[in-house]
Amino acid sequence: MKTTVEQTSPPLSEHLNQSAGSFELVLSAVIFGLFGLWLDTKFGIRPWLTVAFTVLGFIGSCGSMYYRYKHRISLLNEAREVTPK
Secondary structure (H helix, E strand, C coil): CCCCHHHHCCHHHHHHHHHHHHHHHHHHHHHHHHHHHHHHHHHCCCCHHHHHHHHHHHHHHHHHHHHHHHHHHHHHHHHHHHCCC
16 A cells, blocks of 8 residues: 555645645734834834735745755655655
């Protein structure tokens, strides 16, 4: 019996997991941007912290997506090595 990554989760949850990256990409930048806007209004230095935190949120979510992708690829490679030819 073959055990692959595709068999460990149902198809619907797999698609939802893959689409979560788009929400993370947008929402993290928006949340960090709003935090930066709040800090800008508190310190009166608008728009510097808004821009900085928005970029930081975007870079963070891109990094998260990259490392999840690498992990997924390593799981697929391990499953390929375990599968007999």
